[in-house]
Amino acid sequence: MKTETISVILLVACLLGACAQSNTFTITGNIQNVADGDSVYLYTVEGRMGRVYLRDAIENGKFSFEGETDSLKMLRMMVQGEQYPVTMIPIWIAPGAKIKITGENYFVSTWKISSRVKEQQEEELYREAVRDLEAVSDSIFRSYYRLFDARSSARNDEERARIEAEGMHARAQVDSLLFVKDRLVGELMATRPVTDSWIDRLATLAGNAVTFGRADKAGYPEANIRQLQNLYNRLTDEQKQSDKGQLIRRYIFPEFIEEGQAMATGKLYDPQGNVHSIAEEYTGKYVLLDFWGVGCPPCIAAFDEMKRLYKGYAGKLTIISITVDTEKVWLEGLEKHRLPWVNLTDHQGLEGYASQYGVRGIPFYVLISPEGTVEKIWKGYGKGSLTEVLKDKL
Numbered sequence: 001m002k003t004e005t006i007s008v009i010l011l012v013a014c015l016l017g018a019c020a021q022s023n024t025f026t027i028t029g030n031i032q033n034v035a036d037g038d039s040v041y042l043y044t045v046e047g048r049m050g051r052v053y054l055r056d057a058i059e060n061g062k063f064s065f066e067g068e069t070d071s072l073k074m075l076r077m078m079v080q081g082e083q084y085p086v087t088m089i090p091i092w093i094a095p096g097a098k099i100k101i102t103g104e105n106y107f108v109s110t111w112k113i114s115s116r117v118k119e120q121q122e123e124e125l126y127r128e129a130v131r132d133l134e135a136v137s138d139s140i141f142r143s144y145y146r147l148f149d150a151r152s153s154a155r156n157d158e159e160r161a162r163i164e165a166e167g168m169h170a171r172a173q174v175d176s177l178l179f180v181k182d183r184l185v186g187e188l189m190a191t192r193p194v195t196d197s198w199i200d201r202l203a204t205l206a207g208n209a210v211t212f213g214r215a216d217k218a219g220y221p222e223a224n225i226r227q228l229q230n231l232y233n234r235l236t237d238e239q240k241q242s243d244k245g246q247l248i249r250r251y252i253f254p255e256f257i258e259e260g261q262a263m264a265t266g267k268l269y270d271p272q273g274n275v276h277s278i279a280e281e282y283t284g285k286y287v288l289l290d291f292w293g294v295g296c297p298p299c300i301a302a303f304d305e306m307k308r309l310y311k312g313y314a315g316k317l318t319i320i321s322i323t324v325d326t327e328k329v330w331l332e333g334l335e336k337h338r339l340p341w342v343n344l345t346d347h348q349g350l351e352g353y354a355s356q357y358g359v360r361g362i363p364f365y366v367l368i369s370p371e372g373t374v375e376k377i378w379k380g381y382g383k384g385s386l387t388e389v390l391k392d393k394l
Contacts, residue, residue, distance in 0.1 A: 025069055025093045025099070026065065027093075028099070030100075031062075033105055034103075036059050038082075039080045041053075043077075043078065045076055046326045047349050049329045053075060072094045075091045081106075085107065085108065085145070088108075100113070106138075107138035107139065126201070129184050133177055140173050143170050144167055144170040147163050178208065182205050183223070185201070186231060194235065194239070205224075206232075206251035209225055232249065257374055258374070260373065263372050270342070270343065282318050284370050286317045286370060286393055288386075289367075291365070292363055293362050294323075294329050305386050306339075309386060309390065310340060313390070320341065321339055
């Protein structure tokens with residue numbers, strides 16, 4: 001009778017929630033051959049904005065995190081220290097997850113992650129496929145950022161030019177390794193089932209094709225693009241017609257709006273939620289589209305010059321800033337920076353209206369004539385660069 005009573009008590013306790021899965025997750029790291037004192041950060045990612053979620057310092061090669069989550073989430077982990085490359089790795093957390101991280105050096109991309117979270121297990125399959133190359137890439141990236149820092153302390157123009165040349169060479173090496181890594185990931189994808197995460201990964205690879213197609217550097221290899229097209233053909237008709245499927249198609253079967261063509265169409269929203277169509281509402285004056293994000297220093301640096309242009313050419317120029325951030329981050333940014341011109345979003349980041357112009361990096365600008373024709377497309381900002389572009393137009 002006593003045993004039966006205890007069993008009933010345990011059953012009731014479980015029914016009342018005592019046996020429910022804990023929302024606590026833990027992450028423990030054990031890394032060999034690294035110094036103490038450097039900081040390990042976990043970031044949440046909202047659009048293109050990262051926010052510090054948790055932090056710990058490495059001590060005797062160990063670090064740990066504990067937190068609460070009521071759902072599956074992907075975080076990003078980065079280590080800050082002189083010996084570490086500037087790189088992040090994905091960490092999937094879930095209620096009750098116990099995650100172990102091991103490694104043997106400062107190359108974070110080579111660290112192994114053990115977890116029962118299936119999304120992390122899937123991630124590790126792809127990370128394993130390129131782990132050896134990641135070690136080389138991390139090493140070059142570390143050198144690249146050291147050169148970047150050394151440029152500001154160059155003693156003369158000759159030394160600065162030498163450092164910049166070495167930096168460009170290092171960056172080209174990293175880019176070449178990326179092409180190979182993408183190829184290896186694609187080969188693995190060809191053997192894996194098509195899931196939502198598989199489609200997301202394909203969109204990421206396709207985005208790389210756009211980045212290098214638009215950038216002032218070696219183009220994305222044709223062999224890689226053909227591989228992406230073959231992977232795309234594994235999608236069902238329904239998947240191809242989804243927003244993500246259409247985005248991938250635009251990326252790997254380029255149909256971007258170019259200079260000399262009519263401007264893009266689409267619905268965008270202002271901070272109050274009102275819908276706008278740029279192609280229909282903003283005609284008769286030049287239009288400068290500014291694709292930006294809160295976490296982009298060059299985007300923010302451009303605002304002072306844009307405010308001068310806004311005042312100086314009020315009757316001739318309409319400035320429209322289009323965010324690639326989430327709505328929350330965007331509204332916080334507008335409150336902080338007080339932008340007096342038109343501000344819009346389509347709530348799709350780089351994957352909606354921006355993708356029609358092939359936007360992959362920001363700041364990104366499009367100048368549209370009073371007749372609605374795209375006159376110039378460019379990316380990046382330097383002091384005075386916007387004035388230089390517009391001076392012959394207005």
